[in-house]
Amino acid sequence: KAGVTQTPRYLIKTRGQQVTLSCSPISGHRSVSWYQQTPGQGLQFLFEYFSETQRNKGNFPGRFSGRQFSNSRSEMNVSTLELGDSALYLCASSPITGYSTYEQYFGPGTRLTVT
Amino acid sequence: QKEVEQNSGPLSVPEGAIASLNCTYSDRVSQSFFWYRQYSGKSPELIMSIYSNGDKEDGRFTAQLNKASQYVSLLIRDSQPSDSATYLCAVNWQTGANNLFFGTGTRLTVIP
Numbered sequence: 001k002a003g004v005t006q007t008p009r010y011l012i013k014t015r016g017q018q019v020t021l022s023c024s025p026i027s028g029h030r031s032v033s034w035y036q037q038t039p040g041q042g043l044q045f046l047f048e049y050f051s052e053t054q055r056n057k058g059n060f061p062g063r064f065s066g067r068q069f070s071n072s073r074s075e076m077n078v079s080t081l082e083l084g085d086s087a088l089y090l091c092a093s094s095p096i097t098g099y100s101t102y103e104q105y106f107g108p109g110t111r112l113t114v115t
Numbered sequence: 116q117k118e119v120e121q122n123s124g125p126l127s128v129p130e131g132a133i134a135s136l137n138c139t140y141s142d143r144v145s146q147s148f149f150w151y152r153q154y155s156g157k158s159p160e161l162i163m164s165i166y167s168n169g170d171k172e173d174g175r176f177t178a179q180l181n182k183a184s185q186y187v188s189l190l191i192r193d194s195q196p197s198d199s200a201t202y203l204c205a206v207n208w209q210t211g212a213n214n215l216f217f218g219t220g221t222r223l224t225v226i227p
Contacts, residue, residue, distance in 0.1 A: 031213045043159070043203065043217040056214045090158055094213045102147045102207050104215060106158040 001027055004093050004107030012113045018079040021110045025072050025093030031055075032074040033104060034066060037088040046089075049074050050096065078112075086114045117142050119206050121218035129226050134191040136221050138204030141185065147207035148180055149215065150189045152200045159203055163189065194225045 005024045013019050025032050033056075034046040045058040049068035066076040072093075078085055088111050092104035118141040128134045136150075147166050151159035163178040165171045165187065171178045177190040187206075191198055201222045205215040 033213050033215070035215075042219045043205075043215075045214045045216065048213045050213075056209070056212045058214065088158075092213075092215075096213075102213060103149070103161060103164050104213060105161060106151075109158045 006091050006107040006110050010111045013081050017081050020077045023074045023091030029093035030096045031094040033092045034076050035090045081114045083114050119216050119218040121204050121221050124222040127224045128194050134194045136189040136202050138187045140206045145206050145208050148187045149205040151203040154200045196225045196227050199225050
């Protein structure tokens with residue numbers, strides 16, 4: 001099976017702009033979660049989508065949003081970018097069924113740099 | 116405040132030795148526990164999941180869970196230089212949800 005894919009892999013944006021990141025989960029996986037990784041804060045949960053609905057949300061401002069499509073692909077959007085949004089954004093998919101229900105498999109990430 | 120704590124290291128072990136990585140968590144209702152390995156510049160890779168008290172073995176890796184002590188560990192037997200990476204402990208607090216809380220990671224170096 002192909003793994004989780006994320007596009008683009010690298011992105012440079014200017015403060016105030018907005019950005020959309022895309023994630024395609026492993027085939028058959030229905031849950032998609034997004035995480036932000038920075039050297040200072042480590043890995044932090046952003047939100048999780050399941051069946052096109054946001055099921056959980058982390059402690060991030062409303063500038064961070066996401067959605068999931070009927071084919072389980074997901075996008076996240078960050079509006080009004082700030083310098084502090086520079087990070088590695090990771091998408092993870094999970095099968096939601098069977099023994100490995102809660103196992104999450106990460107994509108390669110999108111490295112966002114805000115200047 | 117839910118917390119996952121790991122010794123940041125670095126932890127250095129000679130090749131062939133056993134590496135022991137530890138993690139404590141703050142919430143007794145935690146359901147699922149995971150160990151991820153992250154090489155520099157790469158994304159986290161799932162190594163082990165454990166849901167019940169006791170040991171779970173997979174090849175050279177053994178995860179140990181003690182819910183009473185709120186403690187989960189990872190043992191790596193016959194450590195290899197390729198095991199040199201940061202190991203992240205993750206906890207899923209909530210049944211029916213996929214929102215992992217991660218520790219800050221332990222950097223492991225295996226010395227040839």
